[in-house]
Amino acid sequence: MTVEQKILITLYGDQVAPRFDLATEVQILQLADDGRLMEEKTVVLPRASAEQLCHLVLVEKIRAVICGGIEDEYYKYLTWKNVRVFDSVIGSCKAAVKRFRSETLRSGDILREPLVRGKNGTES
Helix, strand or coil: CCCEEEEEEEEECCEECCEHHHCCEEEEEEEECCCCEEEEEEEECCCCCHHHHHHHHHHCCCCEEECCECCHHHHHHHHHCCCEEECCCECEHHHHHHHHHCCCCCCCCECCCCCCECCCCCEC
16 A cells, blocks of 8 residues: 655746745645655646635645745644645755655755756757
8 A cells, every 4th residue: 555645836837936825826746655646736726825725735635835935824834734844945846846756855945957058058
């Protein structure tokens, strides 16, 4: 039997949203205990609301939240509800998930994608 956990990432495009309370889109991932992706969905909220996000976290049985800045009140509430909060994370959603799955994600991480050099020597 595999143990599964759900994580929620606040989104701004393909990046981790800079503020929890202003996010209107989130990605919810269900991971197996070995890190395999079991299910993935994107949820668009009708408006930005920290209260609605906290409610969504509880309803969806989220075990970890990855976000940018979060007010102390919501951080304390989520951690009181036994949700791990990785806050002040800057970077792409993809990089955050990769770090989370490898158990190397920490609050305050700045996730930089490796630069790719093109044929003409330019970086992208």
